Amino acid sequence: MTRLKINGQTFAVAAGPETPLLWVLRGELRLVGTKFGCGKALCGACTVHLDGEAVRSCVTPLAAVGTREVITIEGLEGRQAEALRRAWTEIDVVQCGYCQVGQLMSACALLASKPRPSDADIDAAMSGNICRCGTYPRIRAAIHRAAAEVAKAF
């Protein structure tokens, strides 16, 4: 059994050390908010945070997680996350919604490292997350809006 710290709770999981974190989350722990999109770290649908860093869980073996805390969309909280969700809602970013959990995870990690990202920062941080519905212009606008809101709160 491997011990995993996820969203503030500790879980003992039976999966082998080579099992990608994505399938531990979805298949064993039934945390299905994190999505399968490509299996090769090409689309970003499976993005989670490991100690605050955005990683692709589909290519992250359980053994590589170690003692780092996993945050999934189900446990994504805090000022920036709330500001992002609000901006996402006000701008109506979502269409099918399948990639959006990964988009939010990437955007939240971006704001944590760059509180007022430029368009170039957004291009760099978000181009790994594919959206086939084409919500990119609204994602960009929503990140700017959330960043402004968080900045104003100080």
Next chain:
Amino acid sequence: MHIKRRHFLLGTAGAAGALIVGWLAAPPRQRLLPAHPLPLSPGETALNGWVKVGSDGSVVVMMSQAEMGQGAHTGLAMLLAEELDAAWESVRLEQAPLDSIYNNQAAIVESMFDPDDHGVFERTARHVVRRILREIPNLSGTGGSSSIRDQWLPLREAGATARLMLIGAAAQSWGVPATECHTDAGRVLHASGRSATYGELAARAARQGLPRTITLKSPAQFRLIGRPLRRIDNAPKLDGSASFAIDALPPGLLYASIAMCPTAGGRVARFDGAPALAAPGVRKVVALDPVKGGVGSVGVTAGGVAVIADTPFHAMRALELVRIDWDHGSAAGLSSQRIFDDLTRALDTSEGRAHLEKGDVTAALARAAKTIRADYRVPLLAHTTMEPMNATVQFKDGAATVWAATQAAGFARADVARVLAIPASKVEIRVPYLGGGFGRRYLTDCLQQAARLARETQGAPVQLIWSREQDIAHDYFRPAFQARCHAGIDATGNLIAWKMTTAGSSLGAPSFADMSSDGAANTAYAFPSARVAHRSVETPVSMGIWRSVSHSQNAFFVESFIDEVAAAAGQDPLAYRERLLTGNTRHLRVLKRLRELSGWATPVSAGADDARRARGVALHRCFGSIVGQVAEVSVTGGRKIRVHRVACVIDCGVAVNPNLIRQQIEGGIVYGLSAALHGEITLEDGRVRQSNFHDYVPLRMFECPDIVTEIIADTAVPGGVGETGTPPIAPAVANALFALTGQRLRTLPLKPV
């Protein structure tokens, strides 16, 4: 609008015989009352087949349409809530049962008739088809940009009917005339100050007879329709709680992975499942025959071998241990080159079947001062929905429960029933959110495979998940097409002859239902003489409908070639189009606004990168809407196309929710731009060469242009929206590249040389 609702009575018991005559002259048979009563939760009352009211005042809209991102759930709920005068916050949705009142008449009827033909014969034919469709079970479907178009009347009629019944209930209990009552935000109110909530009135309202006539609101009375309301599915899609088919978690769920024959249409010759079966967590190894995708597609999904295991990863890993010999079948030697050679040969040897013949085009070409000839090509395209193909089926005690990401629940139910050899009535289809559809989810191939696997699990539910590699290799592709174009202009540059013949798959449609010339044979342009034809060329590759279907290629052919003709005439391409649309007020209005919105008259300045930019225009009508786009592009490093800005104007009749319309236009443009700049499926030795997002490349954030959309306010019945943004973008970009470089790119994806 005042409509005699005579046909409502057709749904009431015993009235049918007397009103058969009425059918012939009246609107199609009613879509208000389902064959069986709606299922009710405690406290709920059904007022008709589209709406239930809870004792707590909640309004439950029965939703037959899949939500795959296009916003149908929000837009359709608005239609009913509008006429019901429901409080918007009280509206909830519930999946509608399968019943012919939900059959998608618009998707079928509109695809059969010319958008410009409103003659007596055409109107009668439309009416007859609608009547027939009312009688056929299981023709619900989400596609063809038709949800709002199809339910524009039924949902509003249902809301208005329910509202009158609620008023009737209030009037009765208060002993006042119904005419003294009015409604507002989920309440019936009387001048005396008395009021009651819909929840309090629902049970009594259900005992009121159906109103003989209803009056629908005029646009000036709309409170919801026309407002940019937010999507009702935002919250669950932002906290991970939204359930997609792949998120189904019935107790005891098993998982399956599949390896399909890499050659189109191939099958398993023999396999050895023993090593996989010995792997941990594995329950079964099962060979699957090829399956047909279904309506609107040709070809088959290749046969394969599936591993059923306790977890997805156990199944995936054990699959690698299965040893399979393939029977590669008839497509073994097929290549993209050969497909295009076949298309060229077809155009060299055949004039095709004419879908438009006007005047004497041969004579006009002969007397033209100048003629222009060109061939255009588009490749096979995959859909790549973000949620890969998957399905969950539980088969227990002779009945099945299915969690299906499907655009066509009726087809899905019928196909699962067939695979399991049980009556359709024993199959329950649950349709969660769809992680994208784009036409791919009309097909039931993955669902049929999952149903087959469910026969092997002794009643346990099994979820089949395709890998992204399988999803791309075994798609039903947008067909490859080639167009041969020939036009003639007179000495002053006027277009006098237009000839276009396309070759490609007709998706298995018989000639009378062939949609291959949609968007080419029925453009709004007034060609003095024209012939538009299609030659059906089928290849053993699975092909199907892809966002905007034939419009996706035909808009590229028509709008690029018009641009070529305008250039040959030495005229401004936008003004040239205007002259071909003389008297066509809606199209001209779109072009006029597009001219302003895009700054067409002013030269485009270089951007921060100093790269020279140019604009290109395209205009296309499809699914009842007119869309014009101007793309602003630059080319860097000689090869790299950059689309900076797209200005878009749409006339889609009544704009039910401008916010959703803008979303769909943006999405349609990005989807079309992915195809225009990158999208290409190629075949070699019968195999798809692309496998994942590194070689089947979608547009990403850094490449995405700014998009400005203007919606023209119109009062015509709503047109479709979901697919309409896609067709014009490829020609708009190609035309901009011509303006920029003088190079005419006639093949997609666009590759400057």
